[in-house]
Amino acid sequence: MASIRPMPGQVQSIARAAAILRLLASSSGRLGIGEIARSLDLPKGTAHGIVRTLQDVGFVEQDKTSGKYQLGAALLHLGTSYLDVNELRSRSINWADPLAARSGEAVRIGTLLDGKVLVVHHVFRPDDTLQTLDVGSLLPPHATALGKVLLAYDVGAANSVMQGEPEPYTRRTLVTARTLTRALTEIRDNGWGAEIEEMTLGEAGIAAPIRGYGGLVVGAIGLSGPVDRVCDGHGHPRPTLVAYVRDAARAVSRDLGAARW
Amino acid sequence: MASIRPMPGQVQSIARAAAILRLLASSSGRLGIGEIARSLDLPKGTAHGIVRTLQDVGFVEQDKTSGKYQLGAALLHLGTSYLDVNELRSRSINWADPLAARSGEAVRIGTLLDGKVLVVHHVFRPDDTLQTLDVGSLLPPHATALGKVLLAYDVGAANSVMQGEPEPYTRRTLVTARTLTRALTEIRDNGWGAEIEEMTLGEAGIAAPIRGYGGLVVGAIGLSGPVDRVCDGHGHPRPTLVAYVRDAARAVSRDLGAARW
DNA sequence: AACCCCGGTCGACAATGTCGAACACTGTCG
DNA sequence: CGACAGTGTTCGACATTGTCGACCGGGGTT
Structure with a gap:
């Protein structure tokens, strides 16, 4: 990976997934796969695979009509769970x-x-x-x-x-x-x-x-x-x-x- | 993986990471690497790699004294960002x-x-x-x-x-x-x-x-x-x-x- | 001191995810 | 109306990637 960190092991698919979530959070509103891939400099296919998985686990949701993606409901519960702890x-x-x-x-x-x-x-x-x-x-x-x-x-x-x-x-x-x-x-x-x-x-x-x-x-x-x-x-x-x-x-x-x- | 494969492609490292987050959210309180690995039936090393990455992105935090893990602050902001959208x-x-x-x-x-x-x-x-x-x-x-x-x-x-x-x-x-x-x-x-x-x-x-x-x-x-x-x-x-x-x-x-x- | 637990590390293997081209579809432009 | 420029999505070959299990170093407890 071309990333700057030769850290002792980083699961980059997870790091990328986190980057996508942060991106979705920062840019309020829905984003398309293309925009995501472009912003993070990822191949479209790769970005899609990650986003699909995030969608399966409920971290992102897809607007059926526009096809664009946004943050998912599961994150809300995780966030408030953090508050409890x-x-x-x-x-x-x-x-x-x-x-x-x-x-x-x-x-x-x-x-x-x-x-x-x-x-x-x-x-x-x-x-x-x-x-x-x-x-x-x-x-x-x-x-x-x-x-x-x-x-x-x-x-x-x-x-x-x-x-x-x-x-x-x-x-x-x-x-x-x-x-x-x-x-x-x-x-x-x-x-x-x-x-x-x-x-x-x-x-x-x-x-x-x-x-x-x-x-x-x-x-x-x-x-x-x-x-x-x-x-x-x-x-x-x-x-x-x-x-x-x-x-x-x-x-x-x-x-x-x-x-x- | 142990799960069935009806879906076209699932990034299982991300799926596993999500499972870990859900696990941390459900079991209120801190969890050790061993407990996590055991609960999700993962090798200790694998679980550690995922958790380390989640920690790097701020999704989990580690209690320095006990070494145990808990949800991280970044999730709180993601959760409320979801509310905004x-x-x-x-x-x-x-x-x-x-x-x-x-x-x-x-x-x-x-x-x-x-x-x-x-x-x-x-x-x-x-x-x-x-x-x-x-x-x-x-x-x-x-x-x-x-x-x-x-x-x-x-x-x-x-x-x-x-x-x-x-x-x-x-x-x-x-x-x-x-x-x-x-x-x-x-x-x-x-x-x-x-x-x-x-x-x-x-x-x-x-x-x-x-x-x-x-x-x-x-x-x-x-x-x-x-x-x-x-x-x-x-x-x-x-x-x-x-x-x-x-x-x-x-x-x-x-x-x-x-x-x- | 032996033991058993913990979290953390390392390296070899191959299963894994990545990648880019191709697909199906939509709306728009000329 | 055909071509185009978008979109999200699929697929398969490749090798990069993450996984795995043994090993390390400490703290407790026995």
């Missing part, structure tokens, strides 16, 4: 609700997946309504409080993010390597991080790292809401909210077995 | 909320996956609190209103369910082939179905089929709640609620392109 999530739940209640804001718990922030738990803002559950969503790491905290403790991910031109969502989004690195070191010094209108105007967030068994950062917990509620008059995150978030992060870390936190 | 879900959302509001009960939309009911959408009971979101869960088909409706229009699935000793959850659960077939024909005659304390005591549900493009049943929508609210004094589902459910099902079917409904 995920220790970060299960330990967080008990602490996320109180944090949302005390702060009055929406709370999310995320972990790093492939350089982006995967939301594994989400508690709605207590009073409000009409919020969309974004468990399972991928958030940009450089423009969210959760993401920046996670990057601060994962140099590899931080580097690869800075390699690839972070997208500017607002004027305040950190896009240069210099500003990002400075923000990350500041987060490491403080033990928490914030984001103010870097993702969407009028919104701000506060997050703190969650540590697992060996003291390693395995996730982050944070809240987000309107700037005027999250920040004080000086444009800084309200200290009380910061304390709430840090307390919650510490509590989850303790539950996960992180010794000295 | 799923037409049944996207069309249902607009009608599920009103149904929940009018009826005052929780609403769920499900489809058949591998003989069970996969929940693709879930609207909480309006007033109440403390409900767990079970999007992505698998419900027993023979003991839920959604399930029985789906079985009524899928003879294949109905047969395989009756083959395999349905589990009795309460005394009223339908477990024999005779009672089940009679219930299914009744559902077909009426165009809707109900379930009263067949899954959990004190709970009842009403459901109606959702039809897709060719008039084929592609899912079901239903509500569930306490018996005394869902049923009238005679122990029958309240006609008004039934009408609500049927109207919602018709509306979704129309959105999906089912002509004469």
Whole structure:
């Protein structure tokens, strides 16, 4: 195989199947065999064989009329099964609700997946309504409080993010390597991080790292809401909210077995 | 392989990988390589190669201390990506909320996956609190209103369910082939179905089929709640609620392109 | 120290999946 | 209306690919 990895054994048919699934997930909507084969630089026949198998196991479905393929229902159950097993999530739940209640804001718990922030738990803002559950969503790491905290403790991910031109969502989004690195070191010094209108105007967030068994950062917990509620008059995150978030992060870390936190 | 070969070509390494994922999903908790290999009757080395690849693509994770494997985070995002594309879900959302509001009960939309009911959408009971979101869960088909409706229009699935000793959850659960077939024909005659304390005591549900493009049943929508609210004094589902459910099902079917409904 | 389990590795063999051409079909263009 | 450019799909020959079973290195328990 022309792949760059002479790793100790990789089942490339499985790797290709995974690539197809990722492709289908990224390009929202249905894809044809030709598009799939072209995007992944595979012979049409090969791609078809893989897709047929994926269809047999329920990982992809085919729209009978157009013949195009999309993700299958079996993946949904696998995904939620992952949530049931995920220790970060299960330990967080008990602490996320109180944090949302005390702060009055929406709370999310995320972990790093492939350089982006995967939301594994989400508690709605207590009073409000009409919020969309974004468990399972991928958030940009450089423009969210959760993401920046996670990057601060994962140099590899931080580097690869800075390699690839972070997208500017607002004027305040950190896009240069210099500003990002400075923000990350500041987060490491403080033990928490914030984001103010870097993702969407009028919104701000506060997050703190969650540590697992060996003291390693395995996730982050944070809240987000309107700037005027999250920040004080000086444009800084309200200290009380910061304390709430840090307390919650510490509590989850303790539950996960992180010794000295 | 041990399976028969009626199909034109199956990439068995992918099929095996899928089997491993399903196995990990079903047996909640972590599994070792040995257990996996034994359960699927594979050589240890082979199982290891597949699992290693699945780990590289993020579909499984390994607990560093115990060495055991569990589902990976990448599946969560794939699963929710499926929800974004799923037409049944996207069309249902607009009608599920009103149904929940009018009826005052929780609403769920499900489809058949591998003989069970996969929940693709879930609207909480309006007033109440403390409900767990079970999007992505698998419900027993023979003991839920959604399930029985789906079985009524899928003879294949109905047969395989009756083959395999349905589990009795309460005394009223339908477990024999005779009672089940009679219930299914009744559902077909009426165009809707109900379930009263067949899954959990004190709970009842009403459901109606959702039809897709060719008039084929592609899912079901239903509500569930306490018996005394869902049923009238005679122990029958309240006609008004039934009408609500049927109207919602018709509306979704129309959105999906089912002509004469 | 022997044992038995674990997960992980390696290499030889051949069964396996890959590949590209050809098929059947659709809609569109000239 | 015929040719074309698409589509998804099939098929069979080839050799690349993944499989397999023995072997390695550790941790527990006996």
